[in-house]
Amino acid sequence: MLAYLSEEVIDHMLTNQWFGRLGCAAGHEVLVVPVTYFYDGQNIYGHTREGSKTRLMRQNPNVCLEIDEIVSPTFWRSVVVLGTFEELAGDERSGVLQRLGQRLPPLFVDEIAAIQSDQADNVATPTVVYRIRITQKTGRSLQRS
Template structure:
């Protein structure tokens, strides 16, 4: 990171940003181009979980190359000023990478879906068998992570 004074080094603070985020942008490799999608997700103990349909561009790309990157952020406030170049943004963000695994085992999917739903709600949910059959879970074990604030 070029601006070391903006780096978040405290792992607890990085985890707090992940735990409070509602959207995670997941980036994959499509040939020589990046492909990124905003997704709802769950985070627990250094692992990200996403749910997906079993088919589609995202799944095809992960099967070809499981190396992924992700980003979450918290917008705190816009900093307004008289001069355009003095405007700014106060935020916290986390960027990391890992290797995506596709989970299709029913028990693994249920555990993962509970983690995803706990990101947004304290309720306990049940998942109909027909939906579980149509769903795939993307599990990412994080291997690199950085935090930044401005």
């Protein structure tokens, strides 16, 4: 049966996962890319290098994030978050990088350390740390016997 997920289940999924697909668009260009993130109960936070994704989000800050749990074609759950992209700077940026390092699986810890080092070294292509201010969350599930 196809059903809507409760707010509690949506928040549980967003809190307990660290991987999703970010969708952004500007003009005639649309992009959906895998990202790591964390959810603080109100907003989504992530990081990326300068590129197509950051260019599109700066042109049009309206974005979406999709996460899912797929067991089979007849048993899955999916959450879609709509929100507004914002770049972070200063202490807020540093705090988010620290939380990302604590939240993400161990294989990403070295990446976060390198990003923090980039920040200190003023690397030519700095890492963009961002927040998605959530405007809407929806979730669906399918479970057939």
